[in-house]
Amino acid sequence: MTPVDSLFLVSGLTLVVALLFGRQRLTASLLVALYGAQFAALVQTGTLFGDPVTASFGVTVLDQPMHWRYDALSWFFAMITIGAGFFCAWYAAGVWQEAHVKRGHSPWLFHVALAANVFAMVVLLGSGDFLSLFLGWELVSWASFLLMALGGRASGRAALRYLTYAFSGAMAILGAMALLYTQAGSLEYAQVGAAIPKLSAGQLWVLLALLGGGFAVKMGLLPFHLWQAPAYAETPGPGSAFLGAISARMGLYAIIVVIVSMVGVARLVDLSIPFTFLSGRDLIAWIAALTVILPTYTALQQHDARYLLAWHGIGQGGYMLLGLVVGNAVGSAGGLLHIFNYALTQAALLMAVFAVVHRTGTADLNKLGGLVARMPLTFLVLLFGIISLAGLPPMAGFVSKWMIYRSLITEGMPLLFVAAIVGTLGTILSVYKLIHNIFLGQLRLEHEKVPEAPLSMLIPMLALSTLIFLAGFMPGPALSWVAEVQRLVGLPQVQYSLGGVVDPRGGLDMIWLVSILLAGFGVGAVVFYGFGGKSQQVHQLNNYAGGHFLTADVRYQYSDNFYAGLMHLIGPWYRGAFRWIEDGVGGVVDLLSYAMNWVYRSVQPLVFLLATTVAMLVWAAV
Amino acid sequence: MEWKTLALELVLMPLVAFIVGMAMVLMMRKIAAKLQRRVGPPLLQPLYDIVKLHAKQTQVSHGLIHEIGIVMAIGGYVAAETLLPVPGMNGIAAQGGLIALLYMTMIPSLGLALGVGQCANPNGSIGISRALTAMLAYDVPLVIVIFGVAFHYGTINLVDMIATQQAGGVATWGAAQMPLLAIAGLFAMQGMLGKQPFEIYVAPAEIATGPMVEMGGKFLGGLFVMQCFQLYTAAVLYVTLFLGGGENWATFLVKSFAVLAIPVTIAMVFPRYRTEDLVRLMWKWPVMLGLLGLAFILP
Numbered sequence: 001m002t003p004v005d006s007l008f009l010v011s012g013l014t015l016v017v018a019l020l021f022g023r024q025r026l027t028a029s030l031l032v033a034l035y036g037a038q039f040a041a042l043v044q045t046g047t048l049f050g051d052p053v054t055a056s057f058g059v060t061v062l063d064q065p066m067h068w069r070y071d072a073l074s075w076f077f078a079m080i081t082i083g084a085g086f087f088c089a090w091y092a093a094g095v096w097q098e099a100h101v102k103r104g105h106s107p108w109l110f111h112v113a114l115a116a117n118v119f120a121m122v123v124l125l126g127s128g129d130f131l132s133l134f135l136g137w138e139l140v141s142w143a144s145f146l147l148m149a150l151g152g153r154a155s156g157r158a159a160l161r162y163l164t165y166a167f168s169g170a171m172a173i174l175g176a177m178a179l180l181y182t183q184a185g186s187l188e189y190a191q192v193g194a195a196i197p198k199l200s201a202g203q204l205w206v207l208l209a210l211l212g213g214g215f216a217v218k219m220g221l222l223p224f225h226l227w228q229a230p231a232y233a234e235t236p237g238p239g240s241a242f243l244g245a246i247s248a249r250m251g252l253y254a255i256i257v258v259i260v261s262m263v264g265v266a267r268l269v270d271l272s273i274p275f276t277f278l279s280g281r282d283l284i285a286w287i288a289a290l291t292v293i294l295p296t297y298t299a300l301q302q303h304d305a306r307y308l309l310a311w312h313g314i315g316q317g318g319y320m321l322l323g324l325v326v327g328n329a330v331g332s333a334g335g336l337l338h339i340f341n342y343a344l345t346q347a348a349l350l351m352a353v354f355a356v357v358h359r360t361g362t363a364d365l366n367k368l369g370g371l372v373a374r375m376p377l378t379f380l381v382l383l384f385g386i387i388s389l390a391g392l393p394p395m396a397g398f399v400s401k402w403m404i405y406r407s408l409i410t411e412g413m414p415l416l417f418v419a420a421i422v423g424t425l426g427t428i429l430s431v432y433k434l435i436h437n438i439f440l441g442q443l444r445l446e447h448e449k450v451p452e453a454p455l456s457m458l459i460p461m462l463a464l465s466t467l468i469f470l471a472g473f474m475p476g477p478a479l480s481w482v483a484e485v486q487r488l489v490g491l492p493q494v495q496y497s498l499g500g501v502v503d504p505r506g507g508l509d510m511i512w513l514v515s516i517l518l519a520g521f522g523v524g525a526v527v528f529y530g531f532g533g534k535s536q537q538v539h540q541l542n543n544y545a546g547g548h549f550l551t552a553d554v555r556y557q558y559s560d561n562f563y564a565g566l567m568h569l570i571g572p573w574y575r576g577a578f579r580w581i582e583d584g585v586g587g588v589v590d591l592l593s594y595a596m597n598w599v600y601r602s603v604q605p606l607v608f609l610l611a612t613t614v615a616m617l618v619w620a621a622v
Numbered sequence: 623m624e625w626k627t628l629a630l631e632l633v634l635m636p637l638v639a640f641i642v643g644m645a646m647v648l649m650m651r652k653i654a655a656k657l658q659r660r661v662g663p664p665l666l667q668p669l670y671d672i673v674k675l676h677a678k679q680t681q682v683s684h685g686l687i688h689e690i691g692i693v694m695a696i697g698g699y700v701a702a703e704t705l706l707p708v709p710g711m712n713g714i715a716a717q718g719g720l721i722a723l724l725y726m727t728m729i730p731s732l733g734l735a736l737g738v739g740q741c742a743n744p745n746g747s748i749g750i751s752r753a754l755t756a757m758l759a760y761d762v763p764l765v766i767v768i769f770g771v772a773f774h775y776g777t778i779n780l781v782d783m784i785a786t787q788q789a790g791g792v793a794t795w796g797a798a799q800m801p802l803l804a805i806a807g808l809f810a811m812q813g814m815l816g817k818q819p820f821e822i823y824v825a826p827a828e829i830a831t832g833p834m835v836e837m838g839g840k841f842l843g844g845l846f847v848m849q850c851f852q853l854y855t856a857a858v859l860y861v862t863l864f865l866g867g868g869e870n871w872a873t874f875l876v877k878s879f880a881v882l883a884i885p886v887t888i889a890m891v892f893p894r895y896r897t898e899d900l901v902r903l904m905w906k907w908p909v910m911l912g913l914l915g916l917a918f919i920l921p
Contacts, residue, residue, distance in 0.1 A: 370742060372685070372687055372740065373685065376686075379687075383736075387732070391725070392725055392728055392729065392732065393722065393725055393726060393729065398725060402721055402722065402725075405721055406721065406778065408769075409769060409772045409773055409778065412773055412920060412921070414766065414769045414770070414773070414913075414916050414920065417765065417769045418762065418765055418766060418769070421761065421762075421765040422758075422762065425757065425758045425761055425762075426758070428728075428754065428757070429754045429755070429758060432732075432735055432739075432750070432754060435736075435739075436735075436739045436747060436750070439739075440687070440736065440739030440740050440742070440747075441739060441742050441744075441747060442742040443742075499717075505776060505777040505778065505779065505782070506719040506720070506772075506777045506778030506779040506782070507716075507717075507719070508717070508718065508719065508722060509714075509717035509718070512714045512717040512718070513701075513705075513714075513717065513718055513722060513726070516632070516701045516704050516705075516714060517697070517698070517701040517726070517729065519632075519700075519701065520636075520696075520697035520698060520699070520700035520701030520702075521693055521694065521697035521698075521701075522697070523636070523696065523697060523700045524692070524693035524694065524695070524696035524697030524698075524700060524844075525693045525697070527696055527844065527847065528689065528692050528693050528696065528840060528844055529689075529693075531676045531840070532675075532676030532677055532678070532681070532839070532840040532843065533676070533677065533678055533679055533680075533681045533839065533840065534681065535681035535682070535683035535689065535839070535840070535841075536680075536681060536682065536683060537683050537684070537685065538682055538683070538684065540684065540742040542682075543684070543741060543742060543743045543835075543836055544743065544745075544835055544836065545743075546745070556742070556744060557742075557744060557747075558744035558747035558748055558751070559747075562747075562751050563751055563754070563755055564751070565751070565752060565755050565896070565897040565898050565901075566755040566758065566897070566898070566901065568898050569898045569901050569902060
């Protein structure tokens, strides 16, 4: 038995335990331990720094062998997946599960869905050829559907919409596989990889459109992003954190396997778009940049904390792809590193938001406020998370975004650079609104007795926050993983140190930056607390109201339409064009299905049969 | 480098920044006074102000985050100054570079925003909403300038940029090589400093509708210190990018004060724009100038 077999075994065992004993209360803790065991099994494979390991089993379907193996890329993604599963299961194991049951949901379904997701992803990430890739892809789609559909009516609708997108994407991938099979005569990665350089430009464009389109659906790239925010946001608590952290990145994994590794960035640069100055790489980079900007500014308009974060999740995916297709050492490392940093960040953020939902019963940003006084630790988790999401020092998100900016400067791509920073600025605006409307401002009357989030939720949240800080303070370990992935997929490798990136033309050393920042805060504290009169705390209603008399029943919180001035200007730019297109496509499909229905029901079956026969004869004759 | 020298630099750089920053506040007030035919404040007035604000008996705090916000506002700039080379002292400029410096200066804004939010006054929150909107406005031309400069010098290390300019003389200064970007940078600086016509988000004239509404005593004192650092950082960064940095302390200070005198003088003769108008203006003229400037330096 190879180490990869044991990984699959432990992962499958987790699913079986969830299936059999998911109803028992204690199972939740056992599952956390099992996710931990999966992590240990993954580390045991040793595929990150060592050679790829193949699973000892395999299947042959229609003379096509299907097999599984783990390499550095699989390891990197599986590490994030299992880690996310571990923290989310931990978060779910205590008070959350009890509350979930009280709301009339089944803990069994949740545990099964989460375990199925992790298992499906572990299988997908181990795929060794296009058939096993497709199998894993479908497993992941169905597993995510299961998790998304748990939350009741709104989530059911969102999950169905996801399924529609996922099916269309899968069809596109199937088409691409047929194309590859005719060209390579095999679905093995090695043969396909050898055949791709021989494809003509036209064939390559078709392949990119089909595969890229199919993978983009899961990744939530423009224009296939509409399903993602509602589906992720409506999923119950830890499930949402899991999906938000890693699920969409499976699309990126497939993009790396096929487009970055097999096709290669150099080929994309050579692939010019007729009648323009653009290359294939520019096209993908601009899709990524628009995926950064548009969803981020949609997030800015949300007034539900879960939706706001889910929309940001789509936007952050754009940064990863942008870094990858820039393709130089620093940029692609930044894109890969952002997958890890973002997973930590998004999981912590969603957990904090769901802790607030757990205590107050709402995620509506217009119905919260002032909770920092009641839930200070949850505030701290959210604060660490938003600093990282916005890409400010000293948190993890800054490092990966810095690398992406740096690579865009090196490559001389000014407009993409501006686009990347405009996305970051939108994120800053939006996450300030998030933290302000939940935790700052005035505490509402009904929340005056709200306690801090329960310990069973707080501990995983705080653990994630610590990791976010550490990954920002010392990005070296994560960069060493990323460098291995780069080596594997044939990208130039980033030069790194424990503190960050080594570059003779301006690098980054986070150990220095974070230390000096903390020292600066120390100086600030001395200036503030060391000198002058002692400050006195006052009641929240004791503030300057310009002559108004404040009482507790007057709403005195600025939250709705937070950026009114900005929206006055850019509000009309929100046209909902993608929604319009989606409606249009939906309408056309509706019409076609009505037409088919009509033919099927009202026309004489004999006529139908005759028409089919004639059509087949014509086809045979031609 | 000897670690003792480095430690000394890390202490001296923020200290120098603070003292020069206070002098810059004084210059700002003196210019305003000259234009309004007043005498203006005495030499040590900025220091008196800080001492006075700290010494006040009533120090109203709205909670821990209100206080930590001020600590972050000062602390972020103290850290940022060690990334900004001055004559004879490079600090840890090589470990961060231009982008890190830019993001480091956002920490104080974040601290201020958090502190104001905790004050639970909607007037303050509206002020922050305007301030962040303004940031979205002036940062677009600013990042175009940053990109252009970094691309032109082929590095993001500020020490190398200064070395390049000083080796080649005035003709290789950023302002001579990239005049359009230098003008766009001036625009962005005006917005960054929150000076007229872009001062509505600070709203110093009608404190009750701005971010400062709940700030009194040493809270305001802390923000005063932050302003000293902010003026210094903006002026010195501009000198570093476009005017060859400082060959010695005399030219360094002359250049920095001269650069700062531009926005301050403009401020005193202009009325103000609404936030949306600020966004519209920032996204139009300086962005066009900046993009045009980029077109000249890109291959």
